[in-house]
Amino acid sequence: MRPTITAFECSPDGGKGLARDTRIRWALEEVTQPYDVRFVSFAAMKEPAHLALHPFGQIPTYEEDGMAIFETGAIVLHIAETRAGLLPVDPDARARAITWMFAALNTVEPPILDLTVARIIEGDRPWAAERLPLVLDRIRARLAQLSVRLGEAEWLDDVFSAGDLLMVSVLLRLRMSGLLDEYPNLGAYVARGEARPAYRRAFEAQRAVNAPTS
Numbered sequence: 404m405r406p407t408i409t410a411f412e413c414s415p416d417g418g419k420g421l422a423r424d425t426r427i428r429w430a431l432e433e434v435t436q437p438y439d440v441r442f443v444s445f446a447a448m449k450e451p452a453h454l455a456l457h458p459f460g461q462i463p464t465y466e467e468d469g470m471a472i473f474e475t476g477a478i479v480l481h482i483a484e485t486r487a488g489l490l491p492v493d494p495d496a497r498a499r500a501i502t503w504m505f506a507a508l509n510t511v512e513p514p515i516l517d518l519t520v521a522r523i524i525e526g527d528r529p530w531a532a533e534r535l536p537l538v539l540d541r542i543r544a545r546l547a548q549l550s551v552r553l554g555e556a557e558w559l560d561d562v563f564s565a566g567d568l569l570m571v572s573v574l575l576r577l578r579m580s581g582l583l584d585e586y587p588n589l590g591a592y593v594a595r596g597e598a599r600p601a602y603r604r605a606f607e608a609q610r611a612v613n614a615p616t617s
C-alpha cells in the first residue's frame with residue numbers, strides 16, 4: 404500500500420521547498436517509494452481529525468497500512484529502516500548515519516530556526532535588532548564546526564545517507580541569509596544534495612502545488 408503524507412494546502416514559503424513535507428518527499432524519492440499526499444489547510448490542521456494524527460496540529464504526518472506517525476525525523480527514519488537506500492547496512496556506519504540525523508535536527512537546526520523567529524516572528528520587537536547578532540553568531544558557531552568536520556568530503560560519513568538528507572534540508576533554510584556563502588564547503592555540500600535526482604523530483608512536486616501561478 405502506498406503511504407500517505409500530509410502537506411500544506413498552500414505553503415507559506417510559496418514553493419521554496421522549506422516546508423518539512425519536502426524532506427519526506429525526498430526520502431520517499433530516494434528509496435523510489437510512490438506516495439500520496441493529503442493537503443491540509445492551517446484551519447484543518449487544528450481540527451480533531453488531524454490532531455488525532457498529529458497532536459501538535461502540524462505537518463508532515465505519515466500513514467501506511469493502518470500505522471500513523473508524525474515528526475519529520477521519525478518519519479525519515481521509518482522510511483530509511485523499511486526500505487534500502489538511506490542507511491548503510493553495516494551496523495556501525497548505520498549508527499553514525501542516525502547520529503547525523505539527530506545532529507541535523509537537534510544541534511544544527513535549532514539556532515537556524517531562531518533566525519526565522521528573530522527576523523520574521525519577533526522582528527518588530529524593540530529588542531529585535533539587539534538580538535539578531537547573537538542569533539547569527541550561534542549559527543556561525545555551528546556552521547564552522549560542521550564545516551571543519553565535513554572538510555572536503557562529499558557526504559558526512561562516506562556515502563549519502565538519511566543524515567545528509569536531513570542536514571542538507573536544514574542548511575537549505577539558510578540559503579536566503581547568505582550565511583552559507585561564508586563556508587564554501589557547506590555551500591557545495593548543499594548544492595550536491597540539491598542536485599540529486601530524488602531531491603529534484605521532491606522539490607518539483609511541492610513546487611507544482613505551492614508556487615504562485617502567474
Ligand SMILES: N[C@@H](CCC(=O)N[C@@H](CS)C(=O)NCC(=O)O)C(=O)O
Pocket residue numbers: 421422423424448460461462463473474475476
Ligand atoms: N518537529 C516537527 C515540526 C513540524 C513543523 O513545524 N511543521 C510546520 C511546517 S514545516 C507546521 O506544520 N507549521 C504550522 C503550525 O505549526 O501551525 C517536525 O520535525 O515534523
